[in-house]
Amino acid sequence: MVNSQLTSAISPRPYCCDHECPHSLVGSIDLRCFGSDKETGGALEEGRRPSDAETSSKASTSHVETLLSRSNSSLCRGFFRLWKHKSLRRLSSFPPVGFRKWSKKRSNRETHPSRTHSTSTDDFCFFRPTWKNFTISELEKATDNFSPENMIGKGGYADIFRGRLEYGRLVAVKRISRGSKDERTHNFLCEMGVLVHLHHPNIAKLIGVGVEGGMHLVFELSHHGSLENLLHDSKDKLDWEVRYKIAIGAAKGLEYLHERCQRRIIHRDIKVDNILLTEDFEPQICDFGLAKWLPDEVTHHTLSSFEGTFGYVAPEYCMHGVVDEKTDVFAFGILLLELITGRRAVDSSQQSLLMWAKPVLEENNIKDLVDPLLGDSYDCKQLLFAARTAFMCIQHSSVLRPRMSQACVLRILRGEEGRSDTVHVLQKPFIRRTFSEEILDAEEHNSTRYLKDINRHKQIAFDC
Numbered sequence: 001m002v003n004s005q006l007t008s009a010i011s012p013r014p015y016c017c018d019h020e021c022p023h024s025l026v027g028s029i030d031l032r033c034f035g036s037d038k039e040t041g042g043a044l045e046e047g048r049r050p051s052d053a054e055t056s057s058k059a060s061t062s063h064v065e066t067l068l069s070r071s072n073s074s075l076c077r078g079f080f081r082l083w084k085h086k087s088l089r090r091l092s093s094f095p096p097v098g099f100r101k102w103s104k105k106r107s108n109r110e111t112h113p114s115r116t117h118s119t120s121t122d123d124f125c126f127f128r129p130t131w132k133n134f135t136i137s138e139l140e141k142a143t144d145n146f147s148p149e150n151m152i153g154k155g156g157y158a159d160i161f162r163g164r165l166e167y168g169r170l171v172a173v174k175r176i177s178r179g180s181k182d183e184r185t186h187n188f189l190c191e192m193g194v195l196v197h198l199h200h201p202n203i204a205k206l207i208g209v210g211v212e213g214g215m216h217l218v219f220e221l222s223h224h225g226s227l228e229n230l231l232h233d234s235k236d237k238l239d240w241e242v243r244y245k246i247a248i249g250a251a252k253g254l255e256y257l258h259e260r261c262q263r264r265i266i267h268r269d270i271k272v273d274n275i276l277l278t279e280d281f282e283p284q285i286c287d288f289g290l291a292k293w294l295p296d297e298v299t300h301h302t303l304s305s306f307e308g309t310f311g312y313v314a315p316e317y318c319m320h321g322v323v324d325e326k327t328d329v330f331a332f333g334i335l336l337l338e339l340i341t342g343r344r345a346v347d348s349s350q351q352s353l354l355m356w357a358k359p360v361l362e363e364n365n366i367k368d369l370v371d372p373l374l375g376d377s378y379d380c381k382q383l384l385f386a387a388r389t390a391f392m393c394i395q396h397s398s399v400l401r402p403r404m405s406q407a408c409v410l411r412i413l414r415g416e417e418g419r420s421d422t423v424h425v426l427q428k429p430f431i432r433r434t435f436s437e438e439i440l441d442a443e444e445h446n447s448t449r450y451l452k453d454i455n456r457h458k459q460i461a462f463d464c
């Protein structure tokens with residue numbers, strides 16, 4: 001049955017936008033992996049503006065509080081069992097909490113003029129027929145029978161093998177190998193369902209798939225592996241010039257996902273492990289296993305299960321399950337801080353980079369942030385632009401974070417926004433907000449509470 005599902009999924013047919021369809025990006029991995037089927041309902045709510053009553057009655061319950069209140073439940077035990085099997089710090093489906101209901105069409109300010117809003121069938125038929133359907137023998141031959149020596153990555157639900165195709169092309173074969181049969185199928189279809197829409201120099205390039213003897217996604221091999229390998233695992237220092245190039249390229253990739261590709265895609269797991277580097281250090285965003293398609297008409301999704309990576313999670317996602325472009329913008333800010341400081345989002349003593357860097361940025365002591373390995377070998381202006389961008393992206397309130405596009409993040413990063421010669425002072429973002437947004441923000445994004453939550457979140461993740 002799985003195979004027939006897979007075969008039909010890769011055959012050229014209209015892309016389905018139904019929320020219930022396994023090809024759809026709007027479903028969320030359910031909580032069956034925690035052994036709690038009853039928690040699986042209502043995986044997402046589309047963004048609507050809250051009523052006053054809803055706002056006041058539900059705002060006080062956070063994901064973390066609810067998780068803690070259930071800490072003895074089988075749900076929680078399931079989470080920790082799963083945690084041990086997942087890659088470090090990666091949070092898989094977190095239990096649902098009393099997520100609020102929102103009601104609002106997207107405002108004009110938030111719509112994307114760059115994308116056409118067609119609802120015609122053509123809109124759902126965007127796939128690249130150049131994809132190859134690999135046989136298992138081709139993949140085995142390419143990877144030397146998936147030999148351990150060829151394993152170049154081990155993710156939460158897949159192993160990645162280096163391979164050489166018959167005609168010499170180097171590839172990375174992602175073999176979906178963990179989870180139940182349903183989970184593997186779901187993950188495979190979700191990732192493939194996103195990739196079918198994407199074609200950009202800063203997005204990992206899918207060459208084909210293989211559904212014989214397991215589920216496989218075949219990518220162009222990235223010469224330098226992930227940014228994680230290069231920035232944190234290598235003895236060689238990564239030059240500032242390259243870091244800045246990576247920042248710009250990753251920003252372009254995200255801008256494409258959010259505003260320029262066929263669908264509005266939220267990646268949800270932007271981090272150094274998911275930025276691959278080509279031979280000339282061009283960054284490519286990979287791992288679309290958690291990506292969501294967000295319809296243009298809604299402001300955001302509210303997910304009832306929580307997935308992501310500790311250290312990169314935006315406050316509103318952590319506290320209320322709210323997912324939109326700003327979720328990725330926040331994570332991108334953390335990634336920028338990693339590039340500037342050379343520190344991990346969460347270090348070996350479980351200290352958060354955000355907590356360390358934010359006060360330094362607020363004090364405008366930018367030089368104190370710089371990776372000691374760089375010494376004085378960096379471009380001061382580029383550093384200031386990058387620090388300024390990071391500062392804006394990690395704003396607690398999503399309203400205050402810039403968008404990737406509309407000339408926001410990229411322009412700030414390139415120093416094209418504001419007074420480039422007087423950027424010594426990091427300014428608070430200049431986005432004007434409505435009164436209701438101010439109220440909403442003050443009520444809902446209390447930073448003290450967030451810090452409390454994130455600390456408890458950390459305890460759950462690392463101490464149990």
Ligand SMILES: Nc1ncnc2c1ncn2[C@@H]1O[C@H](COP(=O)(O)OP(=O)(O)OP(=O)(O)O)[C@@H](O)[C@H]1O
Nearest residue numbers: 153155156157158160172219220221222226273287
């Ligand atoms: N095309 C590629 N070229 C080179 N290395 C790759 C490629 N794709 C993946 N990798 C390596 O494999 C690692 C894991 O890949 P990926 O993130 O796609 O797996 P995953 O199972 O989805 O991981 P996660 O636990 O983050 O979900 C990457 O961090 C990278 O080091």
